[in-house]
Amino acid sequence: MNLASLDRAEVASEIARRDGADPLGHLRARFHLPAGAIYLAGNSLGPAPVAAFSDMAVAMREEWAEGLVRSWNDAGWFALVNTLGNRLGRLIGAAPGQTVVCDSVSVNVYKALHAALALRPDRNVIVAEGGSFPTDLYVAEGVAAGRPDLVLKLEGVDAPRIEDLIDERTAVVLVNHVDYKTGELRDMAALNRLIHAKGAVAVWDLCHSAGVVPVDLDGAGADLAIGCTYKYLNCGPGAPAFIYAAARHHDALSQPLSGWWGHAAPFAFERGYRPAGGIQRLLCGTQPILSMRVVDAGLAAIEDVEMSALRAKSLALTDLFMELIEPVCRAHGATIVTPRAHAARGSQVSITFDNGYAAVQALIARGVIGDFRAPDMMRFGFAPAYLGYADVERAAQAFNDVMTSGIWRDERFAKRRAVT
Amino acid sequence: MNLASLDRAEVASEIARRDGADPLGHLRARFHLPAGAIYLAGNSLGPAPVAAFSDMAVAMREEWAEGLVRSWNDAGWFALVNTLGNRLGRLIGAAPGQTVVCDSVSVNVYKALHAALALRPDRNVIVAEGGSFPTDLYVAEGVAAGRPDLVLKLEGVDAPRIEDLIDERTAVVLVNHVDYKTGELRDMAALNRLIHAKGAVAVWDLCHSAGVVPVDLDGAGADLAIGCTYKYLNCGPGAPAFIYAAARHHDALSQPLSGWWGHAAPFAFERGYRPAGGIQRLLCGTQPILSMRVVDAGLAAIEDVEMSALRAKSLALTDLFMELIEPVCRAHGATIVTPRAHAARGSQVSITFDNGYAAVQALIARGVIGDFRAPDMMRFGFAPAYLGYADVERAAQAFNDVMTSGIWRDERFAKRRAVT
Numbered sequence: 001m002n003l004a005s006l007d008r009a010e011v012a013s014e015i016a017r018r019d020g021a022d023p024l025g026h027l028r029a030r031f032h033l034p035a036g037a038i039y040l041a042g043n044s045l046g047p048a049p050v051a052a053f054s055d056m057a058v059a060m061r062e063e064w065a066e067g068l069v070r071s072w073n074d075a076g077w078f079a080l081v082n083t084l085g086n087r088l089g090r091l092i093g094a095a096p097g098q099t100v101v102c103d104s105v106s107v108n109v110y111k112a113l114h115a116a117l118a119l120r121p122d123r124n125v126i127v128a129e130g131g132s133f134p135t136d137l138y139v140a141e142g143v144a145a146g147r148p149d150l151v152l153k154l155e156g157v158d159a160p161r162i163e164d165l166i167d168e169r170t171a172v173v174l175v176n177h178v179d180y181k182t183g184e185l186r187d188m189a190a191l192n193r194l195i196h197a198k199g200a201v202a203v204w205d206l207c208h209s210a211g212v213v214p215v216d217l218d219g220a221g222a223d224l225a226i227g228c229t230y231k232y233l234n235c236g237p238g239a240p241a242f243i244y245a246a247a248r249h250h251d252a253l254s255q256p257l258s259g260w261w262g263h264a265a266p267f268a269f270e271r272g273y274r275p276a277g278g279i280q281r282l283l284c285g286t287q288p289i290l291s292m293r294v295v296d297a298g299l300a301a302i303e304d305v306e307m308s309a310l311r312a313k314s315l316a317l318t319d320l321f322m323e324l325i326e327p328v329c330r331a332h333g334a335t336i337v338t339p340r341a342h343a344a345r346g347s348q349v350s351i352t353f354d355n356g357y358a359a360v361q362a363l364i365a366r367g368v369i370g371d372f373r374a375p376d377m378m379r380f381g382f383a384p385a386y387l388g389y390a391d392v393e394r395a396a397q398a399f400n401d402v403m404t405s406g407i408w409r410d411e412r413f414a415k416r417r418a419v420t
Numbered sequence: 421m422n423l424a425s426l427d428r429a430e431v432a433s434e435i436a437r438r439d440g441a442d443p444l445g446h447l448r449a450r451f452h453l454p455a456g457a458i459y460l461a462g463n464s465l466g467p468a469p470v471a472a473f474s475d476m477a478v479a480m481r482e483e484w485a486e487g488l489v490r491s492w493n494d495a496g497w498f499a500l501v502n503t504l505g506n507r508l509g510r511l512i513g514a515a516p517g518q519t520v521v522c523d524s525v526s527v528n529v530y531k532a533l534h535a536a537l538a539l540r541p542d543r544n545v546i547v548a549e550g551g552s553f554p555t556d557l558y559v560a561e562g563v564a565a566g567r568p569d570l571v572l573k574l575e576g577v578d579a580p581r582i583e584d585l586i587d588e589r590t591a592v593v594l595v596n597h598v599d600y601k602t603g604e605l606r607d608m609a610a611l612n613r614l615i616h617a618k619g620a621v622a623v624w625d626l627c628h629s630a631g632v633v634p635v636d637l638d639g640a641g642a643d644l645a646i647g648c649t650y651k652y653l654n655c656g657p658g659a660p661a662f663i664y665a666a667a668r669h670h671d672a673l674s675q676p677l678s679g680w681w682g683h684a685a686p687f688a689f690e691r692g693y694r695p696a697g698g699i700q701r702l703l704c705g706t707q708p709i710l711s712m713r714v715v716d717a718g719l720a721a722i723e724d725v726e727m728s729a730l731r732a733k734s735l736a737l738t739d740l741f742m743e744l745i746e747p748v749c750r751a752h753g754a755t756i757v758t759p760r761a762h763a764a765r766g767s768q769v770s771i772t773f774d775n776g777y778a779a780v781q782a783l784i785a786r787g788v789i790g791d792f793r794a795p796d797m798m799r800f801g802f803a804p805a806y807l808g809y810a811d812v813e814r815a816a817q818a819f820n821d822v823m824t825s826g827i828w829r830d831e832r833f834a835k836r837r838a839v840t
Contacts, residue, residue: 045488154691258562
């Protein structure tokens with residue numbers, strides 16, 4: 001239905017109808033959101049699942065304070081990397097035993113690149129995206145610095161399309177499933193086919209797709225993948241990341257962060273490193289258990305609904321937002337850079353605007369929380385688990401007001417902060 | 421005073437006198453300990469500081485749930501690596517700007533070894549201890565695997581004493597300040613002098629000394645150090661670790677885990693890695709903030725008393741324990757392997773006993789919680805912040821009862837668990 005043909009009351013009625021018919025409307029109660037806020041920065045940091053409060057109290061008072069060292073066994077702390085990894089795996093199309101929750105995204109990129117390079121010892125090119133979330137590239141540089149023969153080739157620098165960079169010298173292709181700036185979505189299966197046809201290995205960064213875009217790692221023939229849990233998986237600020245390796249690669253898996261949690265018998269305290277079998281080999285050191293414990297609530301908040309339902313609502317929300325803001329964007333020099341085609345985007349809407357920083361601050365002042373990425377990108381993430389159609393309509397209204405009123409010119413919105 | 425010359429009532433009176441005169445007795449109230457337990461496994465996992473409960477509630481409900489993304493600035497999340505690092509630095513003799521709290525011990529060993537090797541590019545030997553906590557060696561193996569010319573030489577394997585392994589080919593010496601098994605303490609300043617005389621770089625593992633043994637990294641001329649915060653610093657299960665680099669090395673500092681938190685301008689999202697100045701360069705990825713937040717309470721619980729006072733009490737507690745159990749050990753085939761000399765030990769008492777596993781289980785059944793390390797080592801950590809002399813006397817009494825009664829032979833104590 002084209003809302004442009006409706007009057008204001010009819011639009012409100014149609015929005016209410018959509019919320020009333022939303023099969024995922026009950027998920028909203030699983031999250032704590034600040035009163036009055038419309039939170040469109042879940043692609044940066046997801047909100048707190050309500051269950052996390054009581055889970056954390058149990059972890060603090062019962063498991064740590066009362067259970068102490070025995071909680072490594074009795075509370076399952078030591079196994080969390082796997083128990084949470086297997087559950088998370090289900091959300092990204094990974095059969096059990098191929099995913100562990102651990103460390104940071106950056107550390108896991110490092111492991112994944114080394115593991116991929118070890119699978120292709122006769123090749124010396126890492127292909128990545130010039131527009132990648134930068135830490136992926138920074139880490140790739142760190143990997144390359146340790147092997148003088150390694151070459152890093154970037155989409156947008158060495159060729160316009162990543163597909164044109166992949167050849168017989170390519171060892172590994174490090175690629176983002178959803179672009180953190182524009183929200184563009186790659187066709188994982190198609191790119192994997194090309195990568196494999198050239199004999200290379202793929203490392204997928206799922207930071208901006210896990211939990212909101214259907215991901216089928218096993219089905220798409222993925223080799224390795226990494227991602228974070230604190231965006232659309234809502235597992236807490238800086239929550240431990242994850243890493244996936246397809247079972248067919250496990251026997252040949254190796255990575256240099258060979259800490260004791262990746263040892264075949266970590267509590268035998270053997271002198272020499274003997275890598276564990278399977279995905280365990282991608283572990284390194286002791287994990288931050290209190291942060292890990294929140295991953296449970298993050299996963300629990302969405303794992304009982306179908307990813308296809310989350311995807312359908314995500315697309316409906318982003319379609320609605322773009323429909324409502326597009327005329328105003330056009331009139332005021334802002335450009336929606338996120339592709340319109342469903343197959344080509346994730347769950348965010350990105351808009352370039354010269355004064356995007358100030359406009360985002362003006363929106364935040366109105367309770368619509370988006371974020372900004374230099375030099376001119378306004379980003380709005382739409383999480384179907386806790387946003388409804390009325391939220392989107394209110395956010396669009398605020399956006400249109402800010403743009404048409406020019407309130408972003410107010411000096412209180414112009415001053416940049418150290419960290420955004 | 422020799423307690424052996426006193427009768428039972430006189431011993432009890434003397435113990436009560438010591439507790440009454442304890443200048444650190446007030447610290448006990450800062451910790452939650454399970455009712456009835458005497459916790460001697462703080463060298464494995466420290467107990468919960470009471471302040472951590474309310475701090476975590478604030479972090480969960482105010483900072484995350486209400487503050488959301490703005491807490492990266494407003495709650496100081498992004499700066500925690502430094503603010504906590506500087507406070508922790510004071511406890512280990514490090515002037516501000518040389519210590520960050522981040523990642524795991526294993527990951528930090530990896531960074532420290534690479535940083536040390538980069539400082540000595542013309543050398544190719546890593547010297548370490550055969551009796552090291554194994555993850556240090558596992559990680560050293562991982563580092564060595566990436567550079568075929570690197571050689572790993574171990575104390576106890578290649579020579580009896582580490583001092584005899586250090587020569588003009590030595591790039592780095594990786595050494596534990598306190599041995600995790602025996603509790604032996606190294607003379608850091610003396611070993612640093614030898615290491616530096618040979619032109620090598622030292623990496624100190626402070627896991628079993630930070631928070632309980634006076635450490636003077638700056639004064640002892642240390643180069644690099646790493647350690648954990650979940651033992652005598654009581655910062656929570658798997659809490660983020662720390663890494664130190666002396667300021668004189670900062671300009672030449674490099675390490676391959678070049679993630680975005682180590683970038684000179686992490687929020688500029690530049691395409692190329694440009695290392696930050698100073699200790700920041702040893703950071704990699706986003707940190708687990710909820711686990712990080714507990715480090716505050718762990719440090720606060722001991723940072724307002726002098727480390728010399730903690731050390732004096734630690735030695736008094738361990739002296740007392742050894743005095744009380746030694747006759748029984750001798751009579752029952754157990755051997756105290758921790759050195760008696762104050763200058764030669766940390767804050768734990770280790771006892772070898774063929775049936776040590778079962779004996780530790782029997783002690784745990786009596787509320788005296790120690791731990792066991794294969795093949796035959798019973799370990800008891802004495803944290804002066806929350807243990808008193810009466811605790812030590814009760815623990816010694818339980819130990820003596822278990823040994824003299826032979827109750828450890830009971831089958832319920834013999835069965836090993838998957839994780840100890």
